[in-house]
Amino acid sequence: MLRWILFIGFYLLLGFYTLQALKTASRHPWVHWTFIALSLLIIGNFIFQFTVGEEPGRVLSRPKSYAFGFLIAMLAFQIITVLFLFSEDIFRVLSAGYKRFAGSEKEFSFGERRRFLSLIGLGIAALPFGALLYGMFRGKYNFKVLKYTMEYEDLPDAFDGYQITQISDVHSGSFDNRKKIEYAIDLINQQESDVLLFTGDMVNNKSEEMHPWKELFSTLKAKDGKYSVLGNHDYGDYIAWDTPEAKSANLEDLKSLQKEMGFDLILNESRYLQKGGDRIALIGVENWGKGGFKKAGDLQKAKSLVAKEDFKILMSHDPSHWEEEVVPDDYHYHLTLSGHTHGMQFGIEIPGWIKWSPVKWRYKQWAGIYEEMGQFINVNRGFGFLGYPGRFGIWPEITVITLKKKSLT
Structure with missing residues (x-):
């Protein structure tokens, strides 16, 4: 009081x-x-x-x-x-x-x-x-497609030109305009990417928030499939549940929903994307974040079936995981995909001139591409919104990344 x-x-x-x-x-x-x-x-x-x-x-x-x-x-x-x-x-x-x-x-x-x-x-x-x-x-549905080309000397030949679409932080419980979300789904499909990767936070708190959008998100498509990981909000940690069993059931329902929508949910595991005789490893960890956020991610378990020499893409919701555990790891992770920050949904961005948001005082890697020790991370600005029901300057993002074989000459 x-x-x-x-x-x-x-x-x-x-x-x-x-x-x-x-x-x-x-x-x-x-x-x-x-x-x-x-x-x-x-x-x-x-x-x-x-x-x-x-x-x-x-x-x-x-x-x-x-x-x-x-x-x-x-x-x-x-x-x-x-x-x-x-x-x-x-x-x-x-x-x-x-x-x-x-x-x-x-x-x-x-x-x-x-x-x-x-x-x-x-x-x-x-x-x-x-x-x-x-x-x-207006701003919260001002979807932007941001395109990057990433060059690697050790990219398997068959994956030269391979295209990835990344989305993150859907937060379906905040949606209030179906036509705008339909437009965004069409925009994702128009990219015609080889694979679609979703890096967590499907809901705000409860799996039921996704039920009205299940059919629409099921229409997302990619040639080599759709893969996902969990974000901190997906566990239902931020509300009071009647029983521990109700909270556990909510998480299981969300996992089932993702499967029904065609997503292969990767929980401290790995998959291989195959093209001819070449392959790249796709690794997914559960949420791991510093500063009081859930640490369910187990990188060592997730990489256990992946060879050290494999080309690796890691999906990890919270970018703080990258600097704390991923970069220092004995494996080399070529590309990590994260979200979580939303770019605080407010800031100023003029490409080539300025990129600023108050969230930079909390996260060193908060939006876009960063590199350290030859390893890269892309922090997606988020598809949806939470808390403040809008966005200004930091617009909702659909990331398209093209992998290219870097010439040795």
Whole structure:
């Protein structure tokens, strides 16, 4: 209860401070009252959804996700505005103190806020506010196909030009637009890749979230099959279950669902992709992540039937596994495919210029291709979304990787 009181007090204080900027920038009362009403509506809906309106058994239902999304947008607007006002207020206090002690003023006089600074602050604050709203209503389904060519000297000849499509982090429990998902499924199939690899998090918490989408995802196709691994959300660890048996049954149902949809789920195991007399090893580990995430992955068990000299592709949901266990391993893993980070679903990316998201402070490898000791990892930005019900700048991704034989000359 205390944390609710503190949080609401902090929110209202930010709102009061932001209102001062609005009063400086505009003399129209309707502007002020609109901001007050919107602020109260957002915090009221958030409190309702996370208390009285909470759906039992689900961490983030759609109404809760949107309540959270609107709150984040409003907080971003308020905090940036307050930063501008606070910096100006510090200057006003220092200026008033200097004038008073210098004798030019008989009393402390802070002066009025400058309108143009309030306008600048509000204008800048409106950018992330608008971006977050755009991400909620348009950006989360702005699917992008990102294509990479990876060259290897030891790639088996028959696999020269072999094409892989990777998707990750479906989070089917968050979907709210079937036509957009149908479009994305068609986009995946249009790539006509040799193999489709899914790197975990089919659901948010429960296998039942995938039931409405089972038939649609069953239409995904690739010449050499569809393979998958589990992500941290697939185990159902983030909700309270009535019994341990119910949680176990949920996981088994999810495994069965993947099989019914045509996915070969690889659980600390390996498979071989064969073309003529050549083959490459496909290794899949269960989720392994540092920082409190589940560590069910067993790389040693997964690679046990794979020869050291084989060309190897590893599927591991959490990219922290790559640096912690994969790169230092005595086997050489040519390509690791991961997801998990979502690129935090918010950031700035201009190819060749900038790639930034706050998630970079948590994960060293968070989006795209990275290389270490001659081994590569691709971190997929994710197909779906979770928590904040949107994306801006870090768009939902379908990765297409073409393997090429590197010339020795």
